[in-house]
Amino acid sequence: MVQRKVTYRLYPTRRQIEALERLRWVHCLLWNTALDQRRSTWREAQVSLSFADQCKVLTGWRAQSSLLRSVNAQSEQVTLKRLDEAFQRFFRRVKRGEKPGFPRFKSLHRFKGWGYKSHGDGWRLLAGPGMKHGKLRLSGLGEVRIRGRARTPGEPKTCEILYRRGKWYASVTVECEPVRRHGERIGGLDWGVETFATIASPEGMIRIENPRHLDRSLERIRAVQKSISRKEEAAKKARGKPKGFPVSNRLKKAYEKLRRLHEKVACQRKDFLHQNSAWIVATFAVLGLEPLNIRGMTASGGAYKRGLNRGILDAAGGLFHSLLRYKAAEAGAWAMEANTRQIKPSQRCHQCWRVDEENKKKLPDRWHTCRFCGASCSRDENAARVLWRWMEEQLSGREPAEAWREVSPAGLPGQPALP
Numbered sequence: 001m002v003q004r005k006v007t008y009r010l011y012p013t014r015r016q017i018e019a020l021e022r023l024r025w026v027h028c029l030l031w032n033t034a035l036d037q038r039r040s041t042w043r044e045a046q047v048s049l050s051f052a053d054q055c056k057v058l059t060g061w062r063a064q065s066s067l068l069r070s071v072n073a074q075s076e077q078v079t080l081k082r083l084d085e086a087f088q089r090f091f092r093r094v095k096r097g098e099k100p101g102f103p104r105f106k107s108l109h110r111f112k113g114w115g116y117k118s119h120g121d122g123w124r125l126l127a128g129p130g131m132k133h134g135k136l137r138l139s140g141l142g143e144v145r146i147r148g149r150a151r152t153p154g155e156p157k158t159c160e161i162l163y164r165r166g167k168w169y170a171s172v173t174v175e176c177e178p179v180r181r182h183g184e185r186i187g188g189l190d191w192g193v194e195t196f197a198t199i200a201s202p203e204g205m206i207r208i209e210n211p212r213h214l215d216r217s218l219e220r221i222r223a224v225q226k227s228i229s230r231k232e233e234a235a236k237k238a239r240g241k242p243k244g245f246p247v248s249n250r251l252k253k254a255y256e257k258l259r260r261l262h263e264k265v266a267c268q269r270k271d272f273l274h275q276n277s278a279w280i281v282a283t284f285a286v287l288g289l290e291p292l293n294i295r296g297m298t299a300s301g302g303a304y305k306r307g308l309n310r311g312i313l314d315a316a317g318g319l320f321h322s323l324l325r326y327k328a329a330e331a332g333a334w335a336m337e338a339n340t341r342q343i344k345p346s347q348r349c350h351q352c353w354r355v356d357e358e359n360k361k362k363l364p365d366r367w368h369t370c371r372f373c374g375a376s377c378s379r380d381e382n383a384a385r386v387l388w389r390w391m392e393e394q395l396s397g398r399e400p401a402e403a404w405r406e407v408s409p410a411g412l413p414g415q416p417a418l419p
């Protein structure tokens with residue numbers, strides 16, 4: 001069994017919108033009141049309240065307040081839980097010596113929504129066949145029309161109601177039996193900005209290029225950004241000061257256009273990543289990946305055009321890996337990240353396995369030429385081959401098909417125990 005999130009868009013009636021807004025307001029009020037209680041208890045008695053403490057207090061509050069009583073009790077506990085999690089994160093940051101960022105009071109404007117713990121308590125999903133569209137019953141609202149679809153239908157577990165830019169959404173966690181099947185190949189995958197993915201396997205090299213339509217959208221983003229900076233410059237000049245220039249209607253429209261374009265790119269990118277990760281998992285049983293965090297640190301800026309592409313495509317890398325990992329876990333396949341510090345896929349030679357410490361490749365160096373063994377191929381291909389070979393070593397000579405059965409990816413996807 002695995003858990004998946006399904007997002008439905010809500011289509012509330014005017015009366016239901018009022019009720020949703022009221023619920024959001026009550027939860028926001030509860031968040032601020034509970035936060036205030038934690039702060040004052042600490043100030044006055046140096047006592048740190050726990051989630052359980054606050055749940056007890058909530059029972060008392062509900063007895064006194066008809067406002068709190070009018071809202072589902074479990075969902076109020078979820079808001080307290082979220083506050084508790086905010087505090088846990090705060091304490092962890094303090095411990096690690098990072099900038100702490102104390103949990104904040106929230107204005108209604110900043111308050112995103114609330115959640116429900118168990119299906120049937122305060123909410124019920126009444127979706128159509130295949131969990132497509134249908135209705136969501138919320139206590140105090142009745143049935144709200146919803147649109148959306150579960151990739152893999154299953155049993156609804158928890159629900160979050162979210163408000164974003166004038167629209168309402170329900171994010172439902174569904175427990176389901178995965179239906180995905182994996183392929184039989186073994187390989188190594190190098191992810192890059194120029195070529196989206198290069199996969200090395202005994203069956204040969206596979207290259208997945210970045211989609212053209214993404215390039216076109218990026219062109220348009222650049223054009224809008226240019227016109228925005230022109231308009232901003234003009235406004236600053238007219239004002240005579242670098243800050244606090246008036247935002248004209250035309251500028252407002254341009255900001256809105258830019259935001260829409262970014263949303264469009266995000267959508268296109270997500271589609272592309274979903275399709276490709278699904279295809280890769282359907283083709284491979286075992287896949288070696290390079291962790292992305294390290295690449296992020298070494299990537300340096302460049303020309304503006306490259307910078308923008310890199311920014312947007314870099315963000316895609318993290319999503320791509322997480323999609324690959326969860327789809328692999330769904331299918332029972334194995335996608336595993338190499339330890340880059342040990343393996344150095346971009347510096348190591350796939351053929352002789354040596355690292356040329358004196359001539360390290362820099363980011364713009366796109367070709368791999370080995371001065372020890374004479375191997376010569378593109379940098380991406382070399383990295384993919386290194387990852388493939390590393391992956392084969394992890395399987396230590398066993399048939400891959402057996403190996404992945406033995407190391408079930410039931411644990412954290414992408415981090416199974418070594419065979």
Ligand SMILES: [Zn+2]
Binds near residue numbers: 349354
């Ligand atoms: Zn070599």
